Amino acid sequence: EVQLVESGGGLVQPGGSLRLSCAASGFTFSTYWMHWVRQVPGKGLVWVSRIRADGSSTTYADSVKGRFTISRDNAKNTLYLQMNSLRAEDTAVYYCARDVQYGLADWGRGTLVTVSS
Amino acid sequence: QTVVTQEPSFSVSPGGTVTLTCGLSSGSVATTYYPSWYHQTPGQAPRTLIYNTNTRSSGVPDRFSGSILGNKAALTITGAQADDESDYYCVLYMGSGIWVFGGGTKLTVL
Numbered sequence: 559e560v561q562l563v564e565s566g567g568g569l570v571q572p573g574g575s576l577r578l579s580c581a582a583s584g585f586t587f588s589t590y591w592m593h594w595v596r597q598v599p600g601k602g603l604v605w606v607s608r609i610r611a612d613g614s615s616t617t618y619a620d621s622v623k624g625r626f627t628i629s630r631d632n633a634k635n636t637l638y639l640q641m642n643s644l645r646a647e648d649t650a651v652y653y654c655a656r657d658v659q660y661g662l663a664d665w666g667r668g669t670l671v672t673v674s675s
Numbered sequence: 676q677t678v679v680t681q682e683p684s685f686s687v688s689p690g691g692t693v694t695l696t697c698g699l700s701s702g703s704v705a706t707t708y709y710p711s712w713y714h715q716t717p718g719q720a721p722r723t724l725i726y727n728t729n730t731r732s733s734g735v736p737d738r739f740s741g742s743i744l745g746n747k748a749a750l751t752i753t754g755a756q757a758d759d760e761s762d763y764y765c766v767l768y769m770g771s772g773i774w775v776f777g778g779g780t781k782l783t784v785l
Contacts, residue, residue: 593774603713603721603764605774617772653720660768661711661726668720 560584560664562654567669574644574673580637580654580666588612588632591657594639596650597668604650607639608657622648644673677701679767681777687755687784695780696747697765703746708767710748712741716761724763725750752782760784 566578580592594606607618607628616628627640637654651670655662678700687693697710704710706728713721723732725741728748740751748767752759765777 595776602762602779603715603766603776605766605776608772608774615772619773659727659730660709660774661723661730662713662721662766663723663726663732665720665723 560656562656562664562666564652564654564666564669567652567671569672569674570644571675572645572673575640575642576644576671578639578641578652578654578669578671580639582635582637582654582656585656587630587635592628592630592637593655593657593662594628594637595653595655595662595665596648596671597653598650606652609637641671644671646673649673677769677775679765679775679777681763681765681780683778684781684783687752687759687782689755689757689784691755692751692753693755693782694744695750695752695763695765695782696744697749697767697777698747699767704743704748704767706743708748708769710741710743711766712739712748712750713764713766714759714761715764721764755784757784 561583563581593608609616609628625643629638651668653668654666656664680698711726712724715721724739729741738753742749763780
């Protein structure tokens with residue numbers, strides 16, 4: 559069974575940093591692209607970032623480009639999202655998801671990031 | 676910037692059939708956008724229904740089907756049930772490693 563478990567969320571001040579993790583199990587992590595998606599409570603889903611299976615290529619939504627960095631450790635079956643220069647509008651639940659044929663086939667339960675002073 | 680469009684809300688009777696759509700503010704959706712569909716109930720993570728236009732995710736009943744209808748991607752639900760209520764999202768692959776979600780459709784079964 560595919561399992562994705564996010565962690566690392568919490569309260570951070572504007573301008574601060576946070577690193578999210580996503581522990582993967584139940585599939586061969588090193589062979590799948592992975593994504594981060596976020597959702598402001600009560601609002602819609604927003605795609606954030608994607609990384610290729612071997613980590614060789616990353617892409618980002620314009621809203622986070624230059625501030626967020628997606629990475630992975632295939633030996634540890636873990637996906638990361640380093641978030642710097644955080645803003646109030648980055649407050650959201652962050653989900654990791656496994657890519658299958660350009661769709662987000664499996665999701666974690668999410669971790670809440672709150673940016674507030 | 677291209678916007679992915681979805682109906683804000685839709686209503687269906689129990690046992691009925693409903694088709695939700697996913698379009699573009701400019702242009703037509705084709706299979707090359709690899710449309711996928713998700714259902715989300717309050718407080719829960721999204722559940723994948725359909726990916727790559729018409730492939731059902733594991734465990735999804737065949738009441739759910741995906742297609743291209745005209746210039747949009749479509750999700751058809753047949754035999755609607757009470758637990759089909761809540762929010763449905765589509766996402767399109769825009770190329771160059773970029774995905775864009777639609778704003779979501781709130782489905783009511785009554």
